[in-house]
Protein backbone atom coordinates (compact mmCIF):
# COMPACT_ATOMS: atom_id res chain seq x y z
CA UNK A 1 0.00 0.00 0.00
CA UNK A 2 2.71 2.36 0.98
CA UNK A 3 4.72 1.49 -2.08
CA UNK A 4 1.71 2.24 -4.24
CA UNK A 5 1.30 5.69 -2.70
CA UNK A 6 4.88 6.43 -3.36
CA UNK A 7 4.76 5.48 -7.02
CA UNK A 8 1.85 7.77 -7.64
CA UNK A 9 3.47 10.68 -5.92
CA UNK A 10 6.78 10.28 -7.64
CA UNK A 11 5.20 10.22 -11.08
CA UNK A 12 3.17 13.25 -10.11
CA UNK A 13 6.26 15.12 -9.18
CA UNK A 14 7.13 15.87 -12.77
CA UNK A 15 3.94 17.86 -13.12
CA UNK A 16 4.57 19.73 -9.94
CA UNK A 17 7.05 22.18 -11.35
CA UNK A 18 5.76 25.71 -11.31
CA UNK A 19 4.46 26.65 -14.70
CA UNK A 20 4.42 30.37 -15.26
CA UNK A 21 4.16 32.49 -18.35
CA UNK A 22 7.00 34.44 -19.90
CA UNK A 23 6.10 37.77 -18.34
CA UNK A 24 5.09 36.29 -15.01
CA UNK A 25 8.51 34.71 -14.72
CA UNK A 26 10.03 38.19 -14.45
CA UNK A 27 8.19 38.68 -11.19
CA UNK A 28 8.39 35.16 -9.89
CA UNK A 29 12.09 34.74 -10.60
CA UNK A 30 13.90 38.00 -9.88
CA UNK A 31 17.00 36.40 -11.38
CA UNK A 32 15.42 36.69 -14.82
CA UNK A 33 14.23 40.25 -14.49
CA UNK A 34 17.56 41.42 -13.15
CA UNK A 35 19.77 39.84 -15.79
CA UNK A 36 18.10 41.54 -18.73
CA UNK A 37 18.88 45.14 -17.70
CA UNK A 38 22.46 44.07 -17.03
CA UNK A 39 22.79 42.82 -20.59
CA UNK A 40 21.06 45.90 -21.99
CA UNK A 41 23.25 48.28 -20.01
CA UNK A 42 26.31 46.39 -21.13
CA UNK A 43 25.32 46.66 -24.78
CA UNK A 44 24.34 50.30 -24.40
CA UNK A 45 27.62 51.40 -22.83
CA UNK A 46 29.64 49.31 -25.28
CA UNK A 47 28.06 51.23 -28.12
CA UNK A 48 28.02 54.60 -26.38
CA UNK A 49 31.67 54.63 -25.39
CA UNK A 50 34.67 53.11 -27.19
CA UNK A 51 36.66 52.95 -23.96
CA UNK A 52 34.03 50.77 -22.25
CA UNK A 53 34.95 47.39 -23.69
CA UNK A 54 38.68 47.68 -23.07
CA UNK A 55 40.54 45.12 -20.98
CA UNK A 56 41.59 47.90 -18.62
CA UNK A 57 38.07 49.17 -18.07
CA UNK A 58 36.61 45.70 -17.65
CA UNK A 59 39.29 44.84 -15.10
CA UNK A 60 38.50 48.00 -13.20
CA UNK A 61 34.76 47.45 -13.42
CA UNK A 62 34.85 43.88 -12.18
CA UNK A 63 37.10 44.92 -9.32
CA UNK A 64 34.49 47.44 -8.24
CA UNK A 65 31.82 44.79 -8.72
CA UNK A 66 33.81 42.60 -6.33
CA UNK A 67 34.16 45.32 -3.71
CA UNK A 68 30.55 46.46 -3.88
CA UNK A 69 29.49 42.83 -4.05
CA UNK A 70 30.87 42.29 -0.57
CA UNK A 71 29.08 45.42 0.62
CA UNK A 72 25.84 44.17 -0.91
CA UNK A 73 26.29 40.75 0.68
CA UNK A 74 26.86 42.37 4.08
CA UNK A 75 23.60 44.28 3.76
CA UNK A 76 21.59 41.44 2.21
CA UNK A 77 22.51 39.07 5.04
CA UNK A 78 20.56 41.18 7.52
CA UNK A 79 17.81 42.38 5.20
CA UNK A 80 16.89 38.75 4.52
CA UNK A 81 16.09 38.28 8.21
CA UNK A 82 13.85 41.33 8.20
CA UNK A 83 16.41 43.84 9.46
CA UNK A 84 18.98 46.24 8.14
CA UNK A 85 22.50 47.39 8.92
CA UNK A 86 23.09 51.11 8.64
CA UNK A 87 26.57 50.73 10.10
CA UNK A 88 28.18 48.56 7.42
CA UNK A 89 30.19 51.48 6.06
CA UNK A 90 31.42 52.33 9.53
CA UNK A 91 32.33 48.70 10.20
CA UNK A 92 34.22 48.68 6.91
CA UNK A 93 35.94 51.87 8.02
CA UNK A 94 36.90 50.29 11.34
CA UNK A 95 38.47 47.38 9.47
CA UNK A 96 40.33 49.80 7.21
CA UNK A 97 41.67 51.72 10.19
CA UNK A 98 42.58 48.52 12.06
CA UNK A 99 44.51 47.27 9.03
CA UNK A 100 46.41 50.53 8.63
CA UNK A 101 47.00 51.06 12.32
CA UNK A 102 48.36 47.60 13.06
CA UNK A 103 50.59 47.57 10.00
CA UNK A 104 51.92 51.12 10.20
CA UNK A 105 51.81 52.05 13.89
CA UNK A 106 52.23 48.65 15.55
CA UNK A 107 54.41 47.16 12.83
CA UNK A 108 52.48 43.90 12.75
CA UNK A 109 52.72 41.64 9.74
CA UNK A 110 49.88 42.25 7.25
CA UNK A 111 48.42 38.79 7.90
CA UNK A 112 48.05 39.53 11.60
CA UNK A 113 46.67 42.97 10.87
CA UNK A 114 44.07 41.49 8.52
CA UNK A 115 43.06 38.91 11.11
CA UNK A 116 42.61 41.68 13.66
CA UNK A 117 40.66 43.81 11.17
CA UNK A 118 38.29 40.94 10.39
CA UNK A 119 37.88 40.24 14.10
CA UNK A 120 36.96 43.88 14.60
CA UNK A 121 34.28 43.43 11.94
CA UNK A 122 32.98 40.28 13.65
CA UNK A 123 32.92 42.05 17.01
CA UNK A 124 31.16 45.12 15.61
CA UNK A 125 28.55 42.89 13.98
CA UNK A 126 28.17 40.97 17.21
CA UNK A 127 27.61 44.24 19.06
CA UNK A 128 24.85 45.17 16.61
CA UNK A 129 23.31 41.75 17.02
CA UNK A 130 23.47 41.92 20.81
CA UNK A 131 21.84 45.34 20.94
CA UNK A 132 19.05 44.13 18.68
CA UNK A 133 18.39 40.80 20.38
CA UNK A 134 19.28 41.44 24.01
CA UNK A 135 18.02 45.00 24.43
CA UNK A 136 15.26 44.46 21.92
CA UNK A 137 15.77 47.60 19.84
CA UNK A 138 14.95 47.32 16.16
CA UNK A 139 17.84 47.07 13.76
CA UNK A 140 17.28 50.54 12.32
CA UNK A 141 17.77 52.29 15.64
CA UNK A 142 20.50 49.94 16.87
CA UNK A 143 22.68 50.26 13.78
CA UNK A 144 22.00 53.99 13.46
CA UNK A 145 23.50 54.38 16.93
CA UNK A 146 26.48 52.15 16.21
CA UNK A 147 27.01 53.94 12.88
CA UNK A 148 27.83 57.06 14.91
CA UNK A 149 29.74 55.17 17.57
CA UNK A 150 31.97 53.43 15.03
CA UNK A 151 32.43 56.53 12.88
CA UNK A 152 33.49 58.48 15.96
CA UNK A 153 36.04 55.80 16.81
CA UNK A 154 37.41 55.89 13.26
CA UNK A 155 38.00 59.63 13.37
CA UNK A 156 39.09 59.61 16.98
CA UNK A 157 41.88 57.20 16.18
CA UNK A 158 42.96 58.59 12.81
CA UNK A 159 42.13 62.29 13.26
CA UNK A 160 41.12 61.95 9.64
CA UNK A 161 44.57 61.08 8.33
CA UNK A 162 45.16 57.97 6.23
CA UNK A 163 47.75 55.29 6.95
CA UNK A 164 49.93 55.28 3.88
CA UNK A 165 52.84 53.01 4.81
CA UNK A 166 51.25 49.86 3.47
CA UNK A 167 53.76 47.38 2.02
CA UNK A 168 53.55 46.75 -1.71
CA UNK A 169 53.00 43.05 -1.12
CA UNK A 170 49.73 43.94 0.54
CA UNK A 171 48.30 45.27 -2.70
CA UNK A 172 48.66 42.05 -4.69
CA UNK A 173 45.16 40.84 -3.89
CA UNK A 174 43.67 44.25 -4.56
CA UNK A 175 45.48 45.02 -7.79
CA UNK A 176 46.31 41.75 -9.54
CA UNK A 177 44.15 39.03 -10.90
CA UNK A 178 43.89 35.81 -12.83
CA UNK A 179 42.15 34.72 -16.03
CA UNK A 180 41.88 38.37 -16.98
CA UNK A 181 39.80 39.38 -13.98
CA UNK A 182 40.85 40.75 -10.58
CA UNK A 183 41.31 38.54 -7.53
CA UNK A 184 38.78 40.67 -5.70
CA UNK A 185 36.15 39.70 -8.25
CA UNK A 186 36.94 36.00 -7.90
CA UNK A 187 36.85 36.28 -4.12
CA UNK A 188 33.40 37.79 -4.35
CA UNK A 189 32.24 35.06 -6.72
CA UNK A 190 33.53 32.48 -4.24
CA UNK A 191 31.66 34.23 -1.46
CA UNK A 192 28.46 34.27 -3.51
CA UNK A 193 28.79 30.53 -4.02
CA UNK A 194 29.07 30.26 -0.25
CA UNK A 195 25.94 32.42 0.12
CA UNK A 196 24.11 30.20 -2.35
CA UNK A 197 25.14 27.12 -0.40
CA UNK A 198 24.18 28.62 2.95
CA UNK A 199 20.70 29.64 1.85
CA UNK A 200 19.93 26.43 0.00
CA UNK A 201 21.71 23.80 2.02
CA UNK A 202 22.29 24.99 5.56
CA UNK A 203 19.90 25.16 8.48
CA UNK A 204 21.18 28.62 9.33
CA UNK A 205 20.19 29.96 5.91
CA UNK A 206 16.84 28.20 5.92
CA UNK A 207 16.07 29.53 9.39
CA UNK A 208 17.13 33.07 8.54
CA UNK A 209 14.82 32.97 5.53
CA UNK A 210 12.04 31.64 7.75
CA UNK A 211 12.58 34.46 10.24
CA UNK A 212 12.44 37.01 7.45
CA UNK A 213 9.24 35.44 6.16
CA UNK A 214 7.42 35.02 9.48
CA UNK A 215 9.32 35.52 12.69
CA UNK A 216 6.55 34.08 14.87
CA UNK A 217 6.28 30.96 12.75
CA UNK A 218 10.01 30.48 13.04
CA UNK A 219 9.83 30.90 16.80
CA UNK A 220 7.00 28.44 17.34
CA UNK A 221 8.83 25.99 15.12
CA UNK A 222 11.48 25.84 17.79
CA UNK A 223 14.03 28.07 16.10
CA UNK A 224 16.17 30.18 18.37
CA UNK A 225 15.34 33.39 16.54
CA UNK A 226 17.65 35.64 18.54
CA UNK A 227 20.65 33.43 17.96
CA UNK A 228 20.10 33.34 14.20
CA UNK A 229 19.58 37.12 14.01
CA UNK A 230 22.72 37.65 16.06
CA UNK A 231 24.69 35.36 13.78
CA UNK A 232 23.42 37.16 10.68
CA UNK A 233 24.74 40.44 12.09
CA UNK A 234 28.07 38.86 12.92
CA UNK A 235 28.36 37.70 9.30
CA UNK A 236 27.28 41.12 8.06
CA UNK A 237 30.06 42.68 10.11
CA UNK A 238 32.55 40.15 8.82
CA UNK A 239 31.77 40.81 5.15
CA UNK A 240 31.78 44.57 5.69
CA UNK A 241 35.27 44.15 7.20
CA UNK A 242 36.36 41.98 4.27
CA UNK A 243 35.28 44.78 1.93
CA UNK A 244 37.25 47.26 4.03
CA UNK A 245 40.43 45.18 4.00
CA UNK A 246 40.15 44.62 0.23
CA UNK A 247 39.74 48.34 -0.27
CA UNK A 248 43.01 48.97 1.55
CA UNK A 249 44.66 46.34 -0.61
CA UNK A 250 43.36 48.02 -3.75
CA UNK A 251 44.21 51.60 -2.75
CA UNK A 252 47.54 50.79 -1.11
CA UNK A 253 46.58 53.04 1.76
CA UNK A 254 44.06 52.99 4.62
CA UNK A 255 41.73 55.95 4.13
CA UNK A 256 39.38 56.56 7.05
CA UNK A 257 36.69 57.85 4.70
CA UNK A 258 36.32 54.46 3.02
CA UNK A 259 32.85 53.14 3.69
CA UNK A 260 31.05 56.47 3.79
CA UNK A 261 29.31 55.86 0.48
CA UNK A 262 28.47 52.21 1.10
CA UNK A 263 25.07 52.61 2.66
CA UNK A 264 23.03 53.64 -0.35
CA UNK A 265 25.02 51.33 -2.61
CA UNK A 266 24.49 48.35 -0.34
CA UNK A 267 20.74 48.87 -0.33
CA UNK A 268 20.63 49.57 -4.05
CA UNK A 269 22.62 46.49 -5.03
CA UNK A 270 20.83 44.21 -2.57
CA UNK A 271 17.31 45.33 -3.42
CA UNK A 272 17.90 45.42 -7.16
CA UNK A 273 19.27 41.92 -6.75
CA UNK A 274 15.98 40.61 -5.42
CA UNK A 275 16.61 40.88 -1.68
CA UNK A 276 13.11 41.89 -0.61
CA UNK A 277 13.18 44.82 1.82
CA UNK A 278 10.54 43.12 3.94
CA UNK A 279 12.82 40.13 4.38
CA UNK A 280 12.61 36.48 3.46
CA UNK A 281 14.38 36.41 0.14
CA UNK A 282 17.93 36.51 -1.12
CA UNK A 283 19.58 35.46 -4.36
CA UNK A 284 23.29 35.01 -4.94
CA UNK A 285 22.88 35.57 -8.66
CA UNK A 286 20.75 38.62 -7.97
CA UNK A 287 23.40 40.09 -5.69
CA UNK A 288 25.97 39.70 -8.46
CA UNK A 289 23.66 41.31 -11.00
CA UNK A 290 22.71 44.07 -8.57
CA UNK A 291 26.36 44.90 -7.94
CA UNK A 292 27.10 44.88 -11.68
CA UNK A 293 24.20 47.24 -12.37
CA UNK A 294 25.37 49.70 -9.76
CA UNK A 295 28.94 49.65 -11.02
CA UNK A 296 27.89 49.82 -14.68
CA UNK A 297 25.70 52.82 -14.06
CA UNK A 298 28.35 54.66 -12.06
CA UNK A 299 31.07 53.86 -14.59
CA UNK A 300 28.85 54.37 -17.59
CA UNK A 301 27.64 57.74 -16.42
CA UNK A 302 31.23 58.92 -16.25
CA UNK A 303 32.10 57.44 -19.63
CA UNK A 304 29.21 59.12 -21.41
CA UNK A 305 30.15 62.37 -19.75
CA UNK A 306 27.29 63.04 -17.33
CA UNK A 307 27.89 65.35 -14.40
CA UNK A 308 29.33 63.09 -11.69
CA UNK A 309 28.33 65.54 -8.99
CA UNK A 310 24.78 64.32 -9.48
CA UNK A 311 25.82 60.72 -8.77
CA UNK A 312 23.99 60.47 -5.46
CA UNK A 313 20.80 61.54 -7.20
CA UNK A 314 21.16 58.76 -9.74
CA UNK A 315 21.79 56.20 -7.02
CA UNK A 316 18.76 57.42 -5.10
CA UNK A 317 16.64 57.12 -8.20
CA UNK A 318 17.90 53.59 -8.80
CA UNK A 319 16.99 52.60 -5.25
CA UNK A 320 13.56 54.11 -5.73
CA UNK A 321 13.12 52.11 -8.91
CA UNK A 322 14.27 48.96 -7.14
CA UNK A 323 11.89 49.31 -4.18
CA UNK A 324 9.06 50.04 -6.60
CA UNK A 325 9.75 46.77 -8.39
CA UNK A 326 10.00 45.07 -4.98
CA UNK A 327 6.60 46.51 -4.08
CA UNK A 328 5.01 45.38 -7.35
CA UNK A 329 6.42 41.93 -6.74
CA UNK A 330 4.88 41.85 -3.25
CA UNK A 331 1.49 42.99 -4.56
CA UNK A 332 1.67 40.38 -7.29
CA UNK A 333 2.14 37.65 -4.71
CA UNK A 334 -0.74 38.98 -2.62
CA UNK A 335 -3.07 38.87 -5.59
CA UNK A 336 -2.54 35.16 -6.09
CA UNK B 337 -2.05 -0.13 32.15
CA UNK B 338 -1.06 3.50 32.42
CA UNK B 339 -0.74 4.69 35.95
CA UNK B 340 -2.32 7.94 34.91
CA UNK B 341 -5.07 8.28 32.35
CA UNK B 342 -4.16 11.83 31.41
CA UNK B 343 -1.56 12.70 28.83
CA UNK B 344 -1.62 16.35 29.85
CA UNK B 345 -2.58 17.90 33.15
CA UNK B 346 -2.44 21.63 33.71
CA UNK B 347 -2.92 22.61 37.33
CA UNK B 348 -3.89 25.99 38.77
CA UNK B 349 -2.64 27.91 35.77
CA UNK B 350 -2.63 31.64 36.42
CA UNK B 351 -1.57 34.23 33.87
CA UNK B 352 -1.98 37.97 33.69
CA UNK B 353 -0.96 40.51 31.08
CA UNK B 354 -0.38 43.77 32.89
CA UNK B 355 -3.72 44.40 34.56
CA UNK B 356 -5.65 41.78 32.62
CA UNK B 357 -6.15 38.44 34.32
CA UNK B 358 -6.21 36.15 31.30
CA UNK B 359 -6.32 32.87 33.26
CA UNK B 360 -7.27 32.34 36.87
CA UNK B 361 -6.26 29.03 38.43
CA UNK B 362 -7.35 26.90 35.50
CA UNK B 363 -7.18 23.11 35.64
CA UNK B 364 -7.23 21.15 32.41
CA UNK B 365 -6.88 17.41 31.88
CA UNK B 366 -6.50 15.79 28.49
CA UNK B 367 -7.12 12.05 28.18
CA UNK B 368 -5.08 9.76 25.97
CA UNK B 369 -6.56 9.59 22.49
CA UNK B 370 -9.43 11.97 23.01
CA UNK B 371 -10.54 15.10 21.21
CA UNK B 372 -11.19 17.78 23.79
CA UNK B 373 -13.21 20.74 22.59
CA UNK B 374 -12.15 24.00 24.23
CA UNK B 375 -14.82 26.68 24.01
CA UNK B 376 -15.42 30.11 25.43
CA UNK B 377 -16.31 33.65 24.47
CA UNK B 378 -13.77 35.95 22.83
CA UNK B 379 -10.96 36.82 25.23
CA UNK B 380 -11.94 33.97 27.57
CA UNK B 381 -8.30 32.90 27.60
CA UNK B 382 -8.38 29.86 25.31
CA UNK B 383 -5.41 30.82 23.17
CA UNK B 384 -3.41 31.92 26.17
CA UNK B 385 -3.99 28.61 27.94
CA UNK B 386 -2.81 26.68 24.91
CA UNK B 387 0.16 28.95 24.30
CA UNK B 388 1.27 28.21 27.83
CA UNK B 389 1.09 24.51 27.02
CA UNK B 390 3.22 25.01 23.91
CA UNK B 391 5.77 27.28 25.55
CA UNK B 392 4.89 30.47 23.69
CA UNK B 393 3.91 32.06 27.02
CA UNK B 394 4.94 31.11 30.54
CA UNK B 395 2.34 30.86 33.28
CA UNK B 396 2.77 33.14 36.30
CA UNK B 397 1.74 30.25 38.53
CA UNK B 398 0.71 26.66 38.05
CA UNK B 399 2.15 23.32 37.07
CA UNK B 400 2.06 21.18 33.97
CA UNK B 401 2.27 17.40 33.91
CA UNK B 402 2.97 15.49 30.74
CA UNK B 403 2.41 11.73 30.81
CA UNK B 404 2.43 11.94 34.57
CA UNK B 405 5.74 13.79 34.90
CA UNK B 406 5.99 17.44 35.82
CA UNK B 407 7.47 19.47 32.95
CA UNK B 408 8.68 23.02 32.58
CA UNK B 409 7.80 24.22 29.12
CA UNK B 410 9.93 27.31 28.78
CA UNK B 411 9.99 27.50 24.99
CA UNK B 412 8.20 26.11 21.95
CA UNK B 413 11.22 23.91 21.38
CA UNK B 414 10.68 22.13 24.69
CA UNK B 415 7.03 21.44 23.99
CA UNK B 416 7.93 20.14 20.56
CA UNK B 417 10.50 17.83 22.09
CA UNK B 418 7.86 16.48 24.45
CA UNK B 419 5.57 15.77 21.50
CA UNK B 420 3.15 18.66 21.81
CA UNK B 421 2.41 20.50 18.58
CA UNK B 422 0.14 23.44 17.93
CA UNK B 423 -1.74 24.68 14.92
CA UNK B 424 -2.21 28.40 15.35
CA UNK B 425 -5.25 30.52 14.72
CA UNK B 426 -3.54 32.52 12.01
CA UNK B 427 -1.68 29.79 10.14
CA UNK B 428 1.85 30.01 11.29
CA UNK B 429 3.56 29.21 8.02
CA UNK B 430 6.45 31.02 6.40
CA UNK B 431 4.86 32.47 3.27
CA UNK B 432 8.20 32.73 1.50
CA UNK B 433 9.09 29.05 1.88
CA UNK B 434 7.68 26.08 0.01
CA UNK B 435 5.71 23.25 1.57
CA UNK B 436 8.62 20.91 2.34
CA UNK B 437 10.58 23.73 3.96
CA UNK B 438 7.58 24.63 6.10
CA UNK B 439 6.81 21.05 7.08
CA UNK B 440 10.37 20.45 8.18
CA UNK B 441 11.05 23.88 9.64
CA UNK B 442 13.08 23.54 12.81
CA UNK B 443 13.71 19.82 12.27
CA UNK B 444 15.32 19.70 8.87
CA UNK B 445 16.94 16.48 7.79
CA UNK B 446 20.67 16.90 7.28
CA UNK B 447 23.52 14.68 6.23
CA UNK B 448 25.48 13.17 9.07
CA UNK B 449 28.82 14.69 8.41
CA UNK B 450 28.54 18.11 6.78
CA UNK B 451 25.07 18.80 8.12
CA UNK B 452 23.99 19.70 4.62
CA UNK B 453 20.22 19.90 4.16
CA UNK B 454 18.81 16.86 2.40
CA UNK B 455 16.30 18.78 0.32
CA UNK B 456 15.45 15.91 -2.01
CA UNK B 457 14.65 13.59 0.86
CA UNK B 458 12.55 16.20 2.61
CA UNK B 459 10.67 16.84 -0.64
CA UNK B 460 9.76 13.23 -1.21
CA UNK B 461 8.82 12.80 2.44
CA UNK B 462 6.63 15.89 2.16
CA UNK B 463 4.87 14.36 -0.83
CA UNK B 464 4.27 11.20 1.19
CA UNK B 465 2.98 13.11 4.20
CA UNK B 466 0.55 15.11 2.09
CA UNK B 467 -0.77 12.03 0.33
CA UNK B 468 -1.07 10.10 3.59
CA UNK B 469 -3.17 12.92 5.03
CA UNK B 470 -5.05 13.11 1.70
CA UNK B 471 -4.09 16.72 1.21
CA UNK B 472 -4.30 17.31 -2.51
CA UNK B 473 -1.82 19.96 -3.48
CA UNK B 474 -0.15 19.70 -6.85
CA UNK B 475 2.55 22.35 -6.72
CA UNK B 476 4.24 21.59 -3.45
CA UNK B 477 7.31 23.51 -4.56
CA UNK B 478 5.62 26.89 -4.71
CA UNK B 479 5.74 29.34 -1.86
CA UNK B 480 2.94 28.75 0.61
CA UNK B 481 1.75 32.35 0.20
CA UNK B 482 0.35 31.19 -3.12
CA UNK B 483 -1.80 28.45 -1.59
CA UNK B 484 -5.47 28.92 -0.69
CA UNK B 485 -6.44 29.43 2.94
CA UNK B 486 -7.61 25.85 3.27
CA UNK B 487 -4.48 24.50 1.70
CA UNK B 488 -2.36 26.60 4.03
CA UNK B 489 -4.26 25.34 7.04
CA UNK B 490 -3.88 21.76 5.83
CA UNK B 491 -0.15 22.28 5.55
CA UNK B 492 -0.09 23.80 9.03
CA UNK B 493 -1.92 20.75 10.38
CA UNK B 494 0.35 18.41 8.46
CA UNK B 495 3.30 20.24 9.96
CA UNK B 496 1.94 19.68 13.45
CA UNK B 497 0.79 16.11 12.90
CA UNK B 498 3.40 14.40 10.80
CA UNK B 499 6.30 13.91 13.17
CA UNK B 500 4.73 11.53 15.67
CA UNK B 501 3.43 14.04 18.16
CA UNK B 502 1.43 12.84 21.14
CA UNK B 503 -0.70 15.92 21.53
CA UNK B 504 -1.89 18.34 18.87
CA UNK B 505 -3.50 21.61 19.85
CA UNK B 506 -5.54 23.40 17.21
CA UNK B 507 -6.57 26.99 17.74
CA UNK B 508 -9.51 27.92 15.50
CA UNK B 509 -8.21 25.83 12.61
CA UNK B 510 -11.32 26.50 10.57
CA UNK B 511 -11.85 30.17 11.43
CA UNK B 512 -10.82 31.59 8.09
CA UNK B 513 -11.92 28.77 5.84
CA UNK B 514 -14.71 28.19 3.34
CA UNK B 515 -17.28 25.47 4.11
CA UNK B 516 -15.76 22.84 1.79
CA UNK B 517 -12.38 23.46 3.33
CA UNK B 518 -13.78 23.15 6.86
CA UNK B 519 -15.07 19.68 6.00
CA UNK B 520 -11.60 18.62 4.93
CA UNK B 521 -9.98 19.95 8.07
CA UNK B 522 -12.53 18.14 10.27
CA UNK B 523 -11.87 14.90 8.42
CA UNK B 524 -8.20 15.47 8.97
CA UNK B 525 -8.76 15.92 12.70
CA UNK B 526 -10.78 12.70 12.91
CA UNK B 527 -8.09 10.90 10.97
CA UNK B 528 -5.46 12.10 13.45
CA UNK B 529 -7.59 10.81 16.33
CA UNK B 530 -7.76 7.43 14.62
CA UNK B 531 -3.97 7.45 14.59
CA UNK B 532 -4.06 7.64 18.37
CA UNK B 533 -3.27 11.33 18.88
CA UNK B 534 -4.74 13.36 21.70
CA UNK B 535 -6.20 16.58 20.39
CA UNK B 536 -7.37 19.85 21.87
CA UNK B 537 -9.60 21.73 19.49
CA UNK B 538 -10.49 25.36 20.01
CA UNK B 539 -13.30 26.66 17.86
CA UNK B 540 -16.28 28.94 18.06
CA UNK B 541 -18.14 26.63 15.68
CA UNK B 542 -20.10 24.52 18.13
CA UNK B 543 -21.39 22.28 15.33
CA UNK B 544 -17.83 21.19 14.69
CA UNK B 545 -17.15 20.61 18.36
CA UNK B 546 -20.25 18.44 18.73
CA UNK B 547 -19.34 16.48 15.65
CA UNK B 548 -15.79 15.56 16.56
CA UNK B 549 -15.12 16.02 20.27
CA UNK B 550 -15.32 13.52 23.12
CA UNK B 551 -15.46 16.09 25.88
CA UNK B 552 -16.07 19.83 26.02
CA UNK B 553 -14.22 22.23 28.27
CA UNK B 554 -15.81 25.63 28.88
CA UNK B 555 -13.71 28.64 29.78
CA UNK B 556 -15.22 31.97 30.82
CA UNK B 557 -13.39 35.16 31.78
CA UNK B 558 -10.22 33.18 32.42
CA UNK B 559 -11.89 30.58 34.66
CA UNK B 560 -12.82 26.98 34.06
CA UNK B 561 -16.60 26.71 34.11
CA UNK B 562 -17.02 23.03 33.51
CA UNK B 563 -15.92 20.01 31.53
CA UNK B 564 -18.58 17.72 30.08
CA UNK B 565 -18.86 14.56 28.07
CA UNK B 566 -20.07 15.65 24.64
CA UNK B 567 -22.73 12.93 24.67
CA UNK B 568 -24.09 14.20 27.99
CA UNK B 569 -24.74 17.75 26.89
CA UNK B 570 -26.14 19.85 24.08
CA UNK B 571 -25.51 23.10 22.31
CA UNK B 572 -27.94 25.19 24.31
CA UNK B 573 -26.38 24.12 27.57
CA UNK B 574 -22.87 24.87 26.36
CA UNK B 575 -23.91 28.29 25.07
CA UNK B 576 -25.45 29.11 28.44
CA UNK B 577 -22.25 28.07 30.18
CA UNK B 578 -20.11 30.12 27.82
CA UNK B 579 -21.84 33.48 28.30
Ligand SMILES: Nc1ncnc2c1ncn2[C@@H]1O[C@H](COP(=O)(O)OP(=O)(O)O)[C@@H](O)[C@H]1O
Nearest residue numbers: 353356358376377378379380381382383384385
Ligand atom coordinates in the same frame (compact mmCIF):
# COMPACT_ATOMS: atom_id res chain seq x y z
N1 LIG C 1 0.28 38.98 24.46
C1 LIG C 1 -0.72 39.54 25.16
N2 LIG C 1 -0.56 40.75 25.73
C2 LIG C 1 -1.56 41.32 26.42
N3 LIG C 1 -2.74 40.79 26.60
C3 LIG C 1 -2.99 39.58 26.05
C4 LIG C 1 -1.99 38.90 25.29
N4 LIG C 1 -2.50 37.72 24.86
C5 LIG C 1 -3.76 37.68 25.33
N5 LIG C 1 -4.06 38.78 26.05
C6 LIG C 1 -5.32 39.06 26.72
O1 LIG C 1 -5.67 37.93 27.45
C7 LIG C 1 -7.07 37.69 27.35
C8 LIG C 1 -7.30 36.31 26.80
O2 LIG C 1 -6.92 36.31 25.43
P1 LIG C 1 -6.95 35.01 24.54
O3 LIG C 1 -6.28 33.93 25.26
O4 LIG C 1 -6.41 35.38 23.19
O5 LIG C 1 -8.50 34.74 24.43
P2 LIG C 1 -9.29 33.77 23.44
O6 LIG C 1 -8.31 32.99 22.64
O7 LIG C 1 -10.13 32.94 24.33
O8 LIG C 1 -10.14 34.67 22.58
C9 LIG C 1 -7.63 38.79 26.48
O9 LIG C 1 -8.15 39.80 27.33
C10 LIG C 1 -6.44 39.29 25.74
O10 LIG C 1 -6.60 40.65 25.43
Ligand SMILES: [Mg+2]
Nearest residue numbers: 382383384425
Ligand atom coordinates in the same frame (compact mmCIF):
# COMPACT_ATOMS: atom_id res chain seq x y z
MG1 LIG D 1 -7.90 32.95 20.57
